[in-house]
Amino acid sequence: MTSSSVEPSRPSAQEGTPQSDPGPNTATASASARTRIFGSLPQAAVPLLLVATFVGFSVLSPELFFTWTNFRIMLASQATVLLLAVAITIPLRAGDFDLSISAVMVLCAGTVGVLFRDGWPVWTCVVVSLALGGLVGALNAVFVVGIGLDGLIVTLGTFTLLNGLLTYMSDGSLISTIPSGVKDFANLQILGLPSVVWLGWIIALIAWFVFEYTPLGRYLLFIGGNRSAAALAGLRVGRIRIGAFIAASLIAALAGVLLAGSVGSVDPSSAGSYLLPPATAAFLGTTTIQLRRFNILGTLVGLYLLAFGITGLQLLGVRGWVSDVFNGAALILAIAFARCFELLKTRGHRPGLTRRRAAPAA
Template structure:
């Protein structure tokens, strides 16, 4: 019998815990400090901070939406297409159908829930891999967007959109852009759901081991559908804000937000609660991306620097997420190693929760 590895010292464990939990937050602070010292006249200004908060609000909300299915071990690749469809539908209902904007927004939010639930049904009851299923439904959403717009932009008439609608994005509160508070509100609700309610615990159990979740009586398919429906609701809300921001219906704009959303959600799973998709971690990850993009933009980076930064960060995020999961697995194996007097445990794939 091989001897178990020697336990790590308390300082080593504390260092590893702090680095894994707060390392990304420290990186965000370090990036802000570096760019502030390098660009003292433009970067640490109130106008620049307000611009970052405003410009990154929709990617942040979309990343929070992507976080929900990831908690169950699924991926919703349709969120970019759903964002494009949602914002086009808002414009279509307000501009071409003459609906009052609150009713149009409510209809789009309800439609987001329905579309998300359909994604969940296809994945869970159709037994189709979430990558393939949501890529297929996303392509269908893109087709619907093109059909609604006939491939052209939806432009309001001379009177424009109602000011009360555009103020959803353009207003400020306490001197900061109002969309930043939307992000905080969505993150707070998601944190409560995932960390404090049974629903969130069920989603995490499903993400860790669907078989174990089924053994203890959790209806895995139902709760996975709930996760996709919640993601659809958040995507619909992001589409409403995008319509208020752009004030035109652009059928192809949603795809630009897909990669940043997944970078934020996956990178967020490596911090605060390493190994788990979590709302606070997603916020920290989005902050790192926002600060980094704003900084390199002010240094005069070319247009291709943004996709390069996002793609590279996505690879790093996936690598860190895998490393964190393996480290948690090794730690759990060491901590649960049976003594000589105990019978060997069942294999991990057959072990109940």
């Protein structure tokens, strides 16, 4: 007897249970991987350039560049610039620009020699110089924070004013009456490096710790990003900005005392040569480690990138003008590379890349 029921047919590969389509998942995973890669490239751009610069000049000039003597000279010559770079990073993190720090450094260095020449005790010369630096920072804060003037213009005027003041104090001549105690301390050798190098690293370490692990570091970042929102959140914006200006000038004053001791003399007209390198290092720092944020580790990477590049070119026989050219070119190129990587990262997050999936069945 023929049954009226029909045995159900087994589903075919096309009509049966839906098979998983690896296409969208694979595309999503690939896009995610690209995003992670491009996301890490901006932070790594300047450190990679630093490593490439070091390796390149070590290969091109191993007998001159890749030596302990050259490293020691580079580190010692950049010690005061390191302090200036840390100093300028502090108000920059709070959204203010201080162009006067190099003039503060040279003024305080000259003050040590001038006061000692006039018979003042050594420690009094040092303390007065540090106090003078703090006073300059407070005056900058009065005009910028208190009155509300543009910080760039005010500190540029302060830079010029301090240059003129030191020229008056020294009669425009080289100041060579630096106390022997200051010179001995600045040139004290510790593990093969002068004490000024170690002090620079210690100050940088303290600033890094404050920036990364204390509320004050977060407050500075918040204020630099949006002062109005920071004020609405209850932060004492004015006091913190004033403190940033004073701290920057105090560090610059310390750099001046160490400069006087390490060099043994002070050129009253030398402030201009210290103006660009600290600012360049600080802005290079915003393109690495923490993008678009002024941070101490990034500033250090930028500083030593400039030091390695300029020293390497000079050892290869390039003339003295390379310093200004390299400072400007390195800043522009690093920022351009970081910006390109950011655009690639942003493109990886566009909605169109994640929506390319098959339309659901009706």
